[in-house]
Amino acid sequence: MLARPPVPLNPSAFPPTMQQQSQTTSQAFSNQYRSPILPPNFQENQQYQTQPQNPNQPPVLPPNSSGSQPYSSQNSLMHPLSHPPSSINQEQFHSQSPQMIPNGTNQPGAQHPYINSGLQLSSTSLQPEYDASNQSRPPTTIANPQFQNAPPHLNATSSNMNGTPSFKPGQYHKVQPVYNRSSSPYPPNNQAPVPPVGHTSQFNYPNISGPSSMPSNLVTGANTYPGQPPLGGPNAYPGQPPLGGPNAYSGQPPSSGPNAYPGQPPLGGPNAYSGQPPSSAPNTYPGQPPLGGPNAYPGQPPPSGPNAYPGQPPASGPNPYPGQPPASGPNAYPGQPLLSGPAQQPMTQTRIDPNIVPNVIQVLEQSQEKIQEPFITNAPGLLPPLAATNFTCQDQGSCNPRFMRSTTYAIPNTADIVKQSHIPLALSISPLAEVRSDELEPPLANFGETGPVRCHRCKAYMCSFMQFIDGGKRFICCYCEAATDVPNEYFNHLDHSGRRMDWYQRPELCIGSYEILATKQYCKDEKWPEPPAFIFMIDVSYNSVRSGLVEYICHILKNDLLDYLPKDRNAETSTVRVGFATFDKKIHFYNIKSTLGQPQMMVVSDIEDIFVPLLDGFLCLPQTSRGVINSLLDQIPQTFANTQETETILAPVIQSGIQALKGANCSGKIYIFSTTLPIAVAPGKLSNREDKKLLGTEKEKALFSPANDVYTKLGEECAQSGCAVDLFVFPNNYVDLATIGEVCRLSGGEIYKFNYFSIDNDGERLLDELKRNFQRTTVFDALMRIRTNTGIRPVDFLGHFYMTNSTEMIFGTMDADKTVAVELKHDDKLPTEGNSYVQVALLYTSISGQRRLRVLTLALTVTSSYASLYPLCDLDTIMNYTMKVAIRSILLSTPKSIRDSIITQTANMLACYRKHCAQSTAAGQLILPETLKLLPMYAAALLKSDLLTGTQTVTTDDRSWLIHRLMSMNIKGSSAYLYPRIYPLHTLEENQIPPPMVRCLYERFSDSGAYVIENGLVMYIWLGSQIDPTFVQNLFGFPTAANIQPERCRIIELDNPLSKNVRTLLNLIRNERNSHMKLFVIRQRDPMEPFFKNYLAEDKGFTGGASYVDFLYHLHREIRNILQ
Known part of the structure; x- marks a missing residue:
């Protein structure tokens, strides 16, 4: 173990200022940006050229593309299959x-x-x-x-x-008026x-x-x-x-x-x-x-x-x-x-006319029109508005649906109903989700030294559904039905209705989401935690310096990011400490103690047994050490300007960050900025194992499994230490995200990927992503547990966390953008005369170092009939859970068997409804329940998504990144991923932002129009072949669309209404998605256009997969086979 003595850093001690090398690798666009951005080596395909269509002829189904994989039958990974799907190809669709x-x-x-x-x-x-x-x-x-x-x-x-339906008071139907206008595609006088x-x-x-x-x-x-x-x-x-x-x-x-x-x-x-x-x-x-x-x-x-x-x-x-x-x-x-x-x-x-099938845009618009009053959670089993709609929630018992949603709000009373209906019984939980400004943030309750009031048997926390008895001296737990004595400090009298007199004064008694100030018993070793710290570890190898990344990161840290460090609500300044390190084949630590005139560098070259050479002075408050920090960030680019080191390490870098946080007795985050595969001889060394020939085969799962367990163990250590790793990768080649991403998955961290980084194209995006990472609600050293009433229990957990037992999820960090999915299972038959309850408890350390509990409660009804099960299904939650089950199956099965399982589950869900709720209809009718009428659309989109296509157009790293992002994605994000949003730009008006959306059909695009399409991960602007040159000049500053470089296009600030309106719309979309999505420009009939068409969910995918209409044919046949 070798460590150099502290060396004072001063400008004269460093090499001359490095020459800015801003030129990026000049490769073809189709080779640079790969799916889910762009396909590699893509060539123009004539079959995707638009052809004029005779309006007098009915639309014709496209022929089956050669080489596409038809749907076929395999055992379901999700539910038992009584009737496997028959083999399908495009001919059968007709x-x-x-x-x-x-x-x-x-x-x-x-x-x-x-x-x-x-x-x-x-x-x-x-x-x-x-x-x-x-x-x-x-x-x-x-x-x-x-x-x-x-x-x-x-x-x-x-x-x-059953005659006219009856509704409970406060039910959501109050804000769903009957409509009178015609939605026919025909004009009023030409119906x-x-x-x-x-x-x-x-x-x-x-x-x-x-x-x-x-x-x-x-x-x-x-x-x-x-x-x-x-x-x-x-x-x-x-x-x-x-x-x-x-x-x-x-x-x-x-x-x-x-x-x-x-x-x-x-x-x-x-x-x-x-x-x-x-x-x-x-x-x-x-x-x-x-x-x-x-x-x-x-x-x-x-x-x-x-x-x-x-x-x-x-x-x-x-x-x-x-x-x-x-x-x-x-x-x-x-x-x-x-x-x-x-x-x-x-x-x-x-063929079916696409204009008359259920479509996402119409459903969203109708749902939005129905929302005229706040959604009030004052009764069990109220189906919330769609996640993609703009609604306000009033918490009056159950928590805001932004925090927790269920696949169905009528829990079947037996496991047999769940098995027969094939509707998954699951929850989607985002405990730190952002709420609207006019909604209630979970208030903070302080129970004093006695701590929170809990059931003595099941340890559930006090909630609005607990029933007080004996004049308020005891309460009946709604989860286990045990009676618990009320502490003397918490006692209050009851009114004539059996409700406590202080019901409105205590948030735990009247709302479904609140926070508790924890006592020392909820802290490690019963010691109050320290405020968390951020450590920035920057790759200073040759590739990183040559691309300008090192200088740019130091620049934005100095001038922008240190002013955006997170702080508690109503706090004046941030209490987050920061530390800095750089690495190539060695690790360089920096002493930024405020008493120093210049920063000091210490180098650790023995990376077999890594250690941190200094503790005092490594983590400091920016407010007290700002001068030293600024000097350091100015000198780092100069120090490594002439480096020739191309090999890097990674696992020892992460290990040293964990040890630094442990030594400071605090939680925190480790920000890693890396550009290459860690091939240097050191623990965690990796080699290039990418093999495109395996993609789409039974052996492809090996590519998405970790190459070793080094990074898996590091992720587990991070989670148990209360810290997480956020990995920013800037690759020009393969970096094995499937392996190094394990540390992010298990610790609750994030992966950000910038292919072929250049400051001009990606600098703004990097800055915005870091600002968002700093500013979103983030908690540390978190533990989450889910409690349910007797008869059901959580059995399966999906997301980014670490588990040491079967009930508790451990997060190094948890933030507002993270969601976990939890499957519930019956242990016993539920009584239909009662309700079912779920409570989520998240114990965490806040950004200011406070130990808190966040408690979320959801009340559901119990049913014994299919007729009341289907009307209370939440399709958004069902698809979010189904997508995450499919992601997990990628490591266990083949893409084909996963797709077959999705088809099987979809067909069985609809067949059960057809069998039990619509028996009087003719056998030749495909019947969709109202709440699941978009299920075929979303299922078809998931089947042909980049996640499951298994083709060589998506690189292994891109698919690994996609798996990571989608596994923790919330419901609103997964809905947009499956059905991207399209907005017309050529008709954009200032008073109509965002404009009405367009369906994901190529035939809806005008040759003289321009459209933006986004799915939460990437954004495209499509320009028609007959676009007005004035539009191009006002938006891009080029005389014609031919002058635009698709991968290097920017919406520059021009002083005209179009430029301002488009920039306003793009910023609105990015803010809604909480991500600065990469923007590309696609011209009509460009070689890249067929890949862009793959995001048109209702059309046929260019890598295979049926269109929406074609999938309805196949789904109808599958349902009939099941019923027969």
Whole structure:
């Protein structure tokens, strides 16, 4: 162990000022920035060029891309699978066309604002596929010409099964008014006509041709979409004709036949579509199997009968479907109504209209419109607003949903219901989440020397759901139902309702989130903790110096960051101490004691047995040592300006930081700034093990597992010492984030990645990320435990922490951006007459050194029926938990089996709803419950995300970074990741920021428009090929879009309204995401555009994966297979 004696630092003792080397590596953009930013070595692909579309033709499903991995069946990693998903490819997606109908008449009533407003997708049943040998087909004709010009007839809606729903006082339905405006895509005077369907609760917008095709468009029901009139009842709307029945329009002849509406295609007959050319192309869709033939469906009986078409059984018998051709015969496909009549035609392949399927933008806008009052948490089981909406919460019993959410707010009373429904029973907990300025911060309660009041049996802390008895002398625990004596110091009398007289004065008795000032019994060794410290450890190797990183970090620390050190609320100054060290193959420690005239450097070259050569003077308050610190930060770049050292170490650097904090008897953070893979001979040495050939195979999980346990043990030591590592990496090559990231994962730290760092492109982003890191709420040396009522318990934990037992999570640090997911499991049957309660207790050291407890309480209802389970599901939480389960499975399974598990779980969730809550609907209908109507959309997006695609377009380090970020991501962030937000820039107005969002569909982009798309991790600006040059000049300062460098583009400050509005919007997005996302510019038809299209969640991914509409086809088939 060698340590140099203290050396006084002065400018004359250092080499001359280093020459600024600001030129960065000039590599091609496609090679520099890799996914999730950009693909490597990407070449232009002609199949992604936009093609003009004939508006008179229905949209056509794209062919299956060669090389894409179809969905197939594997065992579920999440739930038991009774019916595995069938193998799927793009051809199979075209075999059926689900259509939308409401489930308002099929869903039993429940006490919830979304009662009986579920969305149903009514599908054509499996149709026989077209026979390629059938080269000649007769033209389609109108079956019933006499009804071609008949007036439209609205249909009646049958009443709810359980009548009018009842609501509890204070329930969220108060802020969900009934809507009157039409949300139809048609203009008000050009509404699509509605065909008569007898007395069913559906109406169809046919957009397909062919006599054996059922309509495949949206059918809405009660409260399905705001702006649509209610369908049914004599009092639907004043002044409107009655809805439904053969004599609904008095004075008009009753409607009959399938084609009673003008302007709509008939459903069959010998003269359907007269005047239209025959549809005879056998291979209408490239890559699609022929539609028919005797072997179109293996295992099905051959066709028979004089009028049977290839692959289709004959039709006969009465008409069981009102308004639709009858279905019968021994060879009828399940749920498929077959045609009767003398001249049936082969069906024409169709697809679902993307405009009528449930979409995220519409749901978010509708949810936002419903929010007119604060969300009040004064009763158990209230479903909160969507996480992405802008709402205010009033805490009156349960905690703010920003702190804790549940996958369902009606806990099933038995494990069998959870198993059958496949709805995960889990919590998403963000104990330090930021609240709005008009919301209540958790108040601080002081119980004095006696400490907090707790249940003597289960140790739960006092909450608003505890019941006081015996005149206030005892209380009944809502978790274990034990009676506990009230301490004399805490006693108070009860009023006539059994509530304490000081109920409003004590936060623990009236709100669901509060803090407790802890006593010494909650401190290590019963000693008050010291305020935390920050240690900055900077890589001074050749790569770091050459890129200008060393000089820039020292500059921003001196001039910006030391003024942003965190402090307690209402505190005047920060109590955080700071320390500095640099490293290459050695570690250099600096003495910044305020009594020194110049900083002193001490070098440790024996890194096998690392130690800290000084304690006194290493950690100091910036207020007292600012002059010495400024001198040090000026001299570091000069000292290492001419270094030629290219090898670095890392594990000993982290170890020395931990020892420095231990020696100061404090918690804190270690900020590591590293540029290369630690290949120097030392503990924690790593080698390049990247092998792109393994990506997407069964062996790829080895790439995302740690190469050794050195960094894992360091992470565990950090967590137990009350500190964390925040790793800032600036790589030009592979750095093995899967291994070195372990120390961040286990300690509660963060990874920031800056590929090919340059000050011009990334300097502002680095500064903003460090400011955000300093300013967000952060606590240290934290321990979290979750308590539940008898009958359920937490069994699984997902996030960034360390566990020494099965109940307590240990965090070196915990901040406002971190979220953990917890799965609950039944131990016993729950009584349905009671409620279920969850309490989260977080013990931590504050930024000022106070030991505190934060207590969060959530009350849920208990149910024994599926009908009341589904209306209280929170899809945002379900997807956040599902995504984190998939992330954990990456180290245990293959991408293909993970995707199959997600498909299986999604299909089973919807199949269970179809089986138990919508039994009266036809078998060919895909039914979506109101709260889960976006489940197929989010599931499809997750399946084709960079997280699970397993392709070589995403580097190993990028995927490791993505895994790390998503594992601790909150619900709002995961929602944006799965469905990125798109805003138009070419129509941006100052009084409309942010502007209305655009759906993630390429067809929604205008060639003359500009759009910004963000998913919380990266941001793009897309420029159309016909963009106005004036727009480009006002925004970027270039005469044309061709002058813009995609990876080096900046929105400069120009004095014009467009520049100001766009900068305002981008800053708003970054503030909302709590991240300074990297910005790229993509021009239409650029070679990088196909990669950009991968973020369009509703389209087909360029690395594989089905579009939203295609996934609905497959999901419908999976559900039918399960039900059959």
